[in-house]
Amino acid sequence: MHPIKKNQSTYRGYLNPYVVNIIFMLMKSIRLIIIAVLLTYAGHVIAQRKTDSTYILFKPDRVFDGQQMHTGWWVLVKDNHIEAVGDAASITVPATAKIIELKGSTLMPGMIEGHSHLFLHPYNEVSWDDQVLTESRAERTARAVTHAKATLLAGFTTVRDLGTEGAGYDDVGLKTAIEKGVIPGPRMLCATRAIVATGSYGPKVLVSEADVIKGGEEADGIDGITHAVRSQIGHGADVVKIYVDYRWGLDNTAAPTFTEDELKVAVQVAKSSGRIVAVHSGTEEGMRRAIAAGVTTIEHGDGGTPELFRLMKDKGIALCPTLAATEAISTYHGWKKGIDADPAAVKHKHYIFTEAMKAGVTICMGGDVGVFPHGDNAREMLLMVDYGMKPIDVLRSATSTNAAVFGLKDLGNIKTGYLADLVAVTGNPAEDIKAVKQVKLVMKDGIIYSE
Numbered sequence: 042m043h044p045i046k047k048n049q050s051t052y053r054g055y056l057n058p059y060v061v062n063i064i065f066m067l068m069k070s071i072r073l074i075i076i077a078v079l080l081t082y083a084g085h086v087i088a089q090r091k092t093d094s095t096y097i098l099f100k101p102d103r104v105f106d107g108q109q110m111h112t113g114w115w116v117l118v119k120d121n122h123i124e125a126v127g128d129a130a131s132i133t134v135p136a137t138a139k140i141i142e143l144k145g146s147t148l149m150p151g152m153i154e155g156h157s158h159l160f161l162h163p164y165n166e167v168s169w170d171d172q173v174l175t176e177s178r179a180e181r182t183a184r185a186v187t188h189a190k191a192t193l194l195a196g197f198t199t200v201r202d203l204g205t206e207g208a209g210y211d212d213v214g215l216k217t218a219i220e221k222g223v224i225p226g227p228r229m230l231c232a233t234r235a236i237v238a239t240g241s242y243g244p245k246v247l248v249s250e251a252d253v254i255k256g257g258e259e260a261d262g263i264d265g266i267t268h269a270v271r272s273q274i275g276h277g278a279d280v281v282k283i284y285v286d287y288r289w290g291l292d293n294t295a296a297p298t299f300t301e302d303e304l305k306v307a308v309q310v311a312k313s314s315g316r317i318v319a320v321h322s323g324t325e326e327g328m329r330r331a332i333a334a335g336v337t338t339i340e341h342g343d344g345g346t347p348e349l350f351r352l353m354k355d356k357g358i359a360l361c362p363t364l365a366a367t368e369a370i371s372t373y374h375g376w377k378k379g380i381d382a383d384p385a386a387v388k389h390k391h392y393i394f395t396e397a398m399k400a401g402v403t404i405c406m407g408g409d410v411g412v413f414p415h416g417d418n419a420r421e422m423l424l425m426v427d428y429g430m431k432p433i434d435v436l437r438s439a440t441s442t443n444a445a446v447f448g449l450k451d452l453g454n455i456k457t458g459y460l461a462d463l464v465a466v467t468g469n470p471a472e473d474i475k476a477v478k479q480v481k482l483v484m485k486d487g488i489i490y491s492e
């Protein structure tokens with residue numbers, strides 16, 4: 042402080058006090074002018090933010106709002122959310138709105154994939170074991186980046202990704218990169234590593250003493266599974282994925298892994314933190330334990346019986362049948378669909394799907410994509426129709442139902458205030474479900490994505 046004062050007095054000493062005063066007054070005025078200019082500019086910026094919202098009006102032939110199909114409806118998007126939806130005459134269109142004509146198209150909510158593995162690619166390209174054991178984490182991430190883009194451009198604006206299968210917590214990193222806008226991709230619900238019982242999960246190697254990377258995190262006992270659930274949530278899991286049974290031991294036959302008590306505590310810990318629980322299950326007993334534990338969704342469900350489906354219905358547990366994965370794996374084993382007779386696994390899938398529908402179980406749309414190519418997510422929807430579901434119910438399953446089951450409160454429907462995740466497809470998918478593959482436009486969070 043002192044040296045400055047000294048300098049000031051020295052400075053003043055050279056000049057006439059009158060001139061000094063004028064200079065100081067001038068400096069003061071300049072400072073005021075600068076402040077005034079800055080304030081005006083800041084005011085302008087603030088004002089711009091207030092009024093400069095982006096409006097986009099979609100004029101499709103019809104709108105599927107997540108529940109019903111409506112002809113003659115329009116949708117108005119403001120920034121990243123739905124501002125208005127309904128009969129064309131009921132919508133007040135701002136003068137600044139950009140109009141997007143979608144003649145011949147259906148506008149629907151961005152679809153939600155219920156069961157994906159962005160870190161896997163089809164097993165007929167490289168076996169699951171070899172992907173986990175020999176592909177570098179960098180390669181797996183590079184693949185996941187391209188898978189994420191393909192998924193989004195196919196109209197799937199959200200995925201529930203059920204395990205990285207040996208790629209650690211990289212799904213959380215991928216999700217972060219998408220959220221930061223580094224790469225295009227869907228919104229992600231991550232399961233991170235998934236939880237398996239010791240000894241039950243692959244890759245299984247010939248030398249039994251060899252300690253190799255596993256496709257899931259091994260955990261055992263009440264304390265062990267509690268620790269794994271908490272640790273995965275801590276690393277970013279939105280959903281806890283547990284393998285309640287698996288092909289296990291020398292006979293390689295599917296058998297239950299965790300006890301009912303272990304599952305109960307895992308579900309309690311996960312749900313009390315606000316997370317949902319998805320379980321892989323292929324056996325009757327595994328499913329029975331999962332239902333008793335109160336999980337959110339059962340994946341595959343090949344052990345389903347009419348009685349178990351009734352219990353699922355009663356407890357509000359949804360089934361994610363993964364028809365497309367069963368069919369894809371059968372073709373990788375040599376089945377030629379439409380030429381050869383249906384293999385036992387496919388026949389059985391028809392049976393459990395029919396029984397689940399009869400019992401009124403909530404059915405999620407989730408194909409286990411990754412087993413078959415990312416971007417071909419809609420394959421599951423086509424099969425759901427083939428297996429006996431009405432197209433409109435399949436559309437509901439892939440939008441509002443998945444959103445409700447996964448706890449996504451502002452997605453899966455076109456409603457005022459909901460997030461602007463939309464997809465336009467050519468044709469009417471309620472008449473011909475194949476239309477969901479004719480994607481014309483994809484919007485996520487108010488941003489339109491294209492190749």
Ligand SMILES: [Zn+2]
Nearest residue numbers: 156158203409
């Ligand atoms: Zn899976």
